[in-house]
Amino acid sequence: MGSGVLYLRLLCCFLVVLALALVFSTAAAAQGIEDTFHNPRRKAPIGFSVDMEYSADMVLTVVKNVASASAIHGTRIYRKDKEDQITGAEFATSSNVFTDRPSGQVFYKIKKNVVAPEHFPGSNGEGTVTVRYVVQAKEGQLVHLQIDAVYFEESLHARYFSDGSVEAAEYEDIRTQLVAFTTPPSVSAKLVQSAVPSAAVPPVPVPAPDTTELQSALAREQALLAEAKAEEQKLQEQLKQLQFNTQGRVESEGVPLKSFPYNSASTIRTLRKDERGTVLATSRYWYRIRTSKGEEGWVYYVFLEPAR
Helix, strand or coil: CHHHHHHHHHHHHHHHHHHHHHHHHHHHHHHHHHHHHCCCCCCCCCCEEEEECCCHHHHHHHHHHHHHCCCEECCCCCCCCCCCEECCCEEECCCCCCCCCCCCEEEEEEEEEEECCCCCCCCCCEEEEEEEEEEEEECCCEEEEEEEEEEEECCCCEEEECCCHHHHHHHHHHHHHHHHHCCCHHHHHHHHHHHCCCCCCCCCCCCCCCCHHHHHHHHHHHHHHHHHHHHHHHHHHHHHHHCCCCEEEECCCCEEEECCCCCCCCEEEEECCCCEEEEEEECCCEEEEEECCCCEEEEEHHHEEECC
């Protein structure tokens, strides 16, 4: 009887330990998923990487063209913007935002003074968007391309990595240009054959013309034209936003003038009702203004109306 009771107790202990192990492993797995997909302060980017069957020189040319363009695709500052892109970016060959040092040739596209861009989870305040392109030649005529995007907020020294939208959009731009550079061999052969007159004498073989440089120049011009049109449309939209008369009037008494566009930021001072200010910039829910005393700060949009 005593041995049977002991056996049952041991069995119960084993089942309890097994249940606890399952609970902790499930919680750990859930925590891992949370850290990977939902934590805005995750330490590593989602990023994007792919192996392509193009020559290394061609990939480098196209990637440098895309990195030199002024638009960063896959994100925007204002929700009412029609296109997911930020203009005014600059090309660079170095950046301190990324802590790792990958092998291969590296290019950067950088846009400063950006306020809380979309598709960078958890981002707030004002900072810099940096896109990194890494090109590495591999064996077997393969070229490895890696793209990462990060938003760095200077005031908090915090990094917010893209949710993958920026990398995917930038890769699509690269892929489109690579396709434009490539002419199928069958098309070149048909062009050559149509140029040779039919005769009894066998035609002399004519080598296919090398049109790589012409195609590259054409693709660059087309990309610049598209970028110019997008920039024109962007400026027209911004002009509509600036028709706020650039002058605002405070609607209520005691409205806080914040140092950054979020509620927890420090208050520079409180504004009086009917006090006026010049609107310098706008974000999703905030206006950056300059008061008549020369102070600059952020006001929540519901407290400011166009001055009349």
